Amino acid sequence: MRMRTSSPADELIDNCDYLIKDSIDFKNDNRICLEIGMGKGDFIIGMALNNPDTNYIGMEMHSNVLSLAIKKINEYNLDNLRIIRMDAKDSVDLLKDKIDTIFLNFSDPWPKKRHAKRRLTHEYYLGIYDELFSNKNCKKIIMKTDNDDLFEFSLESFKKYGYDIKEISYDLHSENIFNIMTEFEKKFSKKGIAIKYVKAVKIKKEE
Numbered sequence: 001m002r003m004r005t006s007s008p009a010d011e012l013i014d015n016c017d018y019l020i021k022d023s024i025d026f027k028n029d030n031r032i033c034l035e036i037g038m039g040k041g042d043f044i045i046g047m048a049l050n051n052p053d054t055n056y057i058g059m060e061m062h063s064n065v066l067s068l069a070i071k072k073i074n075e076y077n078l079d080n081l082r083i084i085r086m087d088a089k090d091s092v093d094l095l096k097d098k099i100d101t102i103f104l105n106f107s108d109p110w111p112k113k114r115h116a117k118r119r120l121t122h123e124y125y126l127g128i129y130d131e132l133f134s135n136k137n138c139k140k141i142i143m144k145t146d147n148d149d150l151f152e153f154s155l156e157s158f159k160k161y162g163y164d165i166k167e168i169s170y171d172l173h174s175e176n177i178f179n180i181m182t183e184f185e186k187k188f189s190k191k192g193i194a195i196k197y198v199k200a201v202k203i204k205k206e207e
Contacts, residue, residue, distance in 0.1 A: 009067035013085055016070050020084040024098060026055045030080070031100035034059060034132070036088045036120060037107055039183055041069030046180035047103075048081040055080045057095075061087045088120065092131045099132040104143040106184040109150035121154035126161045139163075139202040144172065144195055146188040151196040158200040167199035 013019060026032070030053055035044045038058030048056045058081070060066040066085055073081065084094070107120040117124050121143065133139045141163070145151050155165065169175050172195040185195055 007063065009063045012067045012070055013063060016083065018073070018078075018082050020057065020082050020094070024057070024082065024094070026080065026082070028055070030055050032057060032098055032134070033101040033103065034095065034099045035103040035105060037105065038069060038083070039065060039105070041072045042186075043103070043105055043180050043182045044069075044081065045073060045076065045078070048078045049076065050180070052080055056082070057099075058083045059086055059088065059091065061085065088125060089128060092128060095132045097132070097134050099129075100134055101140040101142060102129055102132070104141065105182045106145055107143075107150070109145070109147040111149065116153070119150065119153065119157075121150075121157045123157060123161055126157065137204040141200045143198050143200070144182070144185065146184070146193050146195060148196070151198070155198060158198070161202070163200040163202040165198060166201045167197070169197040170194060172197040 024032070032055040033047070034057045035047075036059050038044050038060045041058060044056050044058040047054075058069065060069065060083070063085065066083065069083065073083070086094070104120050108118070110116065110118045116122055119125070121141075129139070129141065130136075141158070143154060145154075155168075158165065167177070169177060172179060173189060177197065179197075181189070188195065
């Protein structure tokens with residue numbers, strides 16, 4: 001049987017000191033925020049730099065992309081940042097009851113109707129996120145996208161699932177909302193594409 005050889009990207013990831021493998025240990029009790037689909041890391045690095053008292057996890061399933069993020073992260077000494085190579089649908093065992101806030105930045109819009117369940121704001125994924133949140137009484141998702149159809153789908157999906165829309169913008173960069181830009185966001189903005197933003201919160205109603 002022919003042995004599979006590791007790619008340079010895989011080797012870089014596997015040897016990364018801040019890669020989460022079996023458990024999460026930030027050596028403190030600060031809240032943990034998760035970015036699903038971290039891309040090349042600009043957003044999660046910026047958040048970690050700006051908020052040293054908050055812990056961050058960047059999740060990315062594509063090794064080639066994650067390796068590029070690692071090269072950027074290596075330029076800093078960030079005790080409050082970890083990364084994980086994983087698909088969100090497989091995250092419950094490792095991240096159950098640990099996450100304060102979830103960030104969804106420029107997720108794949110999966111435009112075809114038959115692929116709707118793959119959208120990260122579909123009720124299928126919202127059900128997975130339920131398991132990740134540490135505070136079951138207050139669940140928070142913050143989303144950015146350039147895609148109008150995905151944005152409208154997500155707003156409807158949040159509302160149907162019991163989330164309240166606490167903050168919304170159809171042109172984020174024109175408003176006074178704290179923002180760290182992603183790689184995609186910079187490209188879209190240069191093209192004049194308005195960035196959509198929403199903060200959705202689900203508060204458990206008293207019985």
